[in-house]
Amino acid sequence: MISEKIVSFHDKNKDLNQLAQQIITTLDADGYKTQLTTNSPTGIIIQAKKAGILRDIITADRAFTIMITGDSNNFAIHIGIGKWVQNIAVAAAEALLLSVLFLAIDIPEMLWTKHVENEVLKKIIQLI
Template identity: 30%
Template sequence: MGKTETFANLNTDLGRLATRVETYLQENGFEVAFSKDQTEPASWFFIQARKAGALRTVAGARRSTDITIRGNPDRIEVSIGTGEWGKNLVTSAPLFIVPVVGITASLVKLYTAKRFEDNLWKFIRDQARFLSGSGTKAVEPQAGTAVDSRAYDCDYIEGYPGWKTQLTGGKLVLFRERGGKNRVVFRSGSQEIAIPAENIAGASIITRKKGLNEDDLMIQLDCEGDGGKSMRLVFNINDGIIRGVMAGIDELAGEDKALRGFEGMSVTTDTKSCSACGASIPREARFCQSCGQKQ
């Protein structure tokens, strides 16, 4: 039986919450498909997920985890249950495969419950809260571009060429623009680093010794700097908000990649089993995408 939770008075953007859920599922090794309300603003999103490739058994090829997000920014209802891959429970509209456009991130490692569904619910609760206020679009006066910028206290940054080993105190700001350029910015006094989202290759959580006996979680960002040089920056963010910051960075980079090249692929429901490994493959396939065996 499915489970439903309601999130009220958060002013959370439904579309951004849905996108973060899709990325989280992909990082967990799922193939993801989606459908959404075609009106603006969209009032519902339907997401399906099934284990990808070799992780998927023959019996589970048609079984999916179904997530429905519906409502408005001030009252969001999220339901999680099981269903049949390719079957849209909300509408007759087709489902589309979500391309993998996120960066290499380690967000999944921050959720450590034994059951996947428990981790998924914790992630959704986190992101609904972290995205609080995103339902109202701000406008950048000069460019006239819709912007969502979120600033986080950052104890220090290290790894930027030309700066001293560690620069203490500052703000890490995530800029999300419609029709513009997503970017990550670090500010400390009069100094500023701006990293275009398209230059971000990966983000990971690392542990450093902040004090004598204290393990501190930090974000390590692999990106491209001026002249194409590789940089590895380390940001010290409060452990209580690091999950939200990581998801935000992944969102910025993923959206940038999607804008530069997105092709919607319809879900293929007409399938057969590979004669060698049993994986579910399109009926017209001549080779298995999992084991390579000719059919």
């Protein structure tokens, strides 16, 4: 993922599968297309991308990748930008093991990405 952020949480006693579903519900309500895998060896992985004309102009294969690792009392949320993977269940482990895997992005897209990434992360923190 490009520009990955990691936020750790301790002593929250949060069901991580339920948290993943809440994240998906929140993103879906904001107009994102999402996909989820819970069978990754690295944790729960959610990909989200926003549809629309601006998205088509910027680059339609980019998506947010949100990974939840750890257990209910000690977990981390990793969020970053990467490439939309058609079959996330197959490619999740490979994509997340390589930290700088995806294409370089230009300055306007990077600024937009950081803005949206921060907004998504704020919403996730509110769920916790």
